[in-house]
Amino acid sequence: MQKKLIALAVAAISAAPAFAADSSVTIYGLIDGGVTSRTDNYNNAIGSRTGFDDGIGNGTRLGVRGSEQIGDIKGLFVLEAGIASDTGASRQGSTAVSNRTWGRQTYVGLEFPNVGTVTLGRQFTNLYDMYASVDPFGLGNVGEQNNIFTHVTSRYDNALKFKSAWWGGVFGVDALVSTNIDGSEVTTADGTPQTDVRAWQLYPRVKFGLATFTFGYQEQKKRDQDLKNKSFDAGLVLNFSALTVDGGYSRLNYEANKQAGAAKHDRVLLGVNVPLGNFTLRGSYNVSKARTDDGTPEAKAQQVAIGARYAISKRTDFYTTYSQIITNDAADAAAYYTVGDGSNGGLGYRRAFDLGVRHVF
Numbered sequence: 001m002q003k004k005l006i007a008l009a010v011a012a013i014s015a016a017p018a019f020a021a022d023s024s025v026t027i028y029g030l031i032d033g034g035v036t037s038r039t040d041n042y043n044n045a046i047g048s049r050t051g052f053d054d055g056i057g058n059g060t061r062l063g064v065r066g067s068e069q070i071g072d073i074k075g076l077f078v079l080e081a082g083i084a085s086d087t088g089a090s091r092q093g094s095t096a097v098s099n100r101t102w103g104r105q106t107y108v109g110l111e112f113p114n115v116g117t118v119t120l121g122r123q124f125t126n127l128y129d130m131y132a133s134v135d136p137f138g139l140g141n142v143g144e145q146n147n148i149f150t151h152v153t154s155r156y157d158n159a160l161k162f163k164s165a166w167w168g169g170v171f172g173v174d175a176l177v178s179t180n181i182d183g184s185e186v187t188t189a190d191g192t193p194q195t196d197v198r199a200w201q202l203y204p205r206v207k208f209g210l211a212t213f214t215f216g217y218q219e220q221k222k223r224d225q226d227l228k229n230k231s232f233d234a235g236l237v238l239n240f241s242a243l244t245v246d247g248g249y250s251r252l253n254y255e256a257n258k259q260a261g262a263a264k265h266d267r268v269l270l271g272v273n274v275p276l277g278n279f280t281l282r283g284s285y286n287v288s289k290a291r292t293d294d295g296t297p298e299a300k301a302q303q304v305a306i307g308a309r310y311a312i313s314k315r316t317d318f319y320t321t322y323s324q325i326i327t328n329d330a331a332d333a334a335a336y337y338t339v340g341d342g343s344n345g346g347l348g349y350r351r352a353f354d355l356g357v358r359h360v361f
Contacts, residue, residue: 055091080102112171166207316358
């Protein structure tokens with residue numbers, strides 16, 4: 001009996017390296033923090049604000065990711081927690097789910113060679129992925145694009161997502177469907193309206209020469225409601241040797257939640273990244289114009305931003321940004337157009353400056 005146990009132990013030890021070669025688990029993370037100064041509040045009774053903040057450029061996080069080779073297919077998972085490095089608190093939350101432990105992303109899926117990946121769980125939307133690649137500030141810092149492009153939702157719960165490979169090196173397509181974008185699906189037995197907000201997205205992408213072009217459509221609708229929130233979005237990146245030029249366009253139709261009579265919006269981004277050795281200079285211009293159905297004058301909001309990033313190593317860099325809402329004549333402007341950053345809201349301010357450091361591990 002003892003010889004059999006020894007033989008089994010030796011066999012298990014011998015098999016372990018072969019198994020380890022086909023699977024891996026990695027701990028990774030990012031810590032980002034610095035100082036922000038915000039001025040020119042919509043409420044004249046509120047003064048300026050200067051403070052130490054977390055996640056200005058990118059949200060601080062701690063994650064675990066793993067994969068296992070199963071024949072030609074690869075199984076994979078991600079558990080990623082958002083952390084406020086200035087207080088130690090969990091970062092993500094919502095009206096539906098508060099204090100999310102793994103609030104950034106939690107998903108499991110499969111990767112098919114030369115086809116793409118299929119994942120299920122809480123994860124970044126295709127719309128977010130597109131604009132993160134188009135915005136010179138990567139949807140972070142006080143110059144982030146989604147200070148004006150307010151319809152860009154970072155993550156959906158209950159999401160089934162497909163992200164294709166680059167087929168032939170020139171074409172791909174990303175798709176997503178969610179049965180409730182925030183919180184668990186609701187069931188009711190007493191005839192009350194369902195509150196689930198369902199959504200789907202479809203985003204083809206094309207590479208040709210120096211250009212990468214992505215465009216697509218998304219739709220959100222409450223389960224027991226006919227009206228929908230819809231958006232068509234397009235992004236373009238021109239990658240020259242000396243600089244990168246970015247462009248974005250969005251047309252929105254808020255059928256389900258009209259805002260001050262302005263249910264439709266057109267939004268445009270123009271941006272540039274200029275690498276100069278370890279320095280990268282960044283700048284952008286964003287504009288949103290509301291189109292009304294009732295003859296109300298059009299409302300317009302604009303943002304300009306400039307910034308720089310300096311890499312002192314492959315994993316550590318410094319950054320600084322200045323951003324300003326230069327035009328904001330919408331009736332609901334105070335609620336929708338302020339200078340937020342990668343993790344913090346704009347708090348009603350129209351001007352902001354940031355200075356911080358980021359370390360990736």
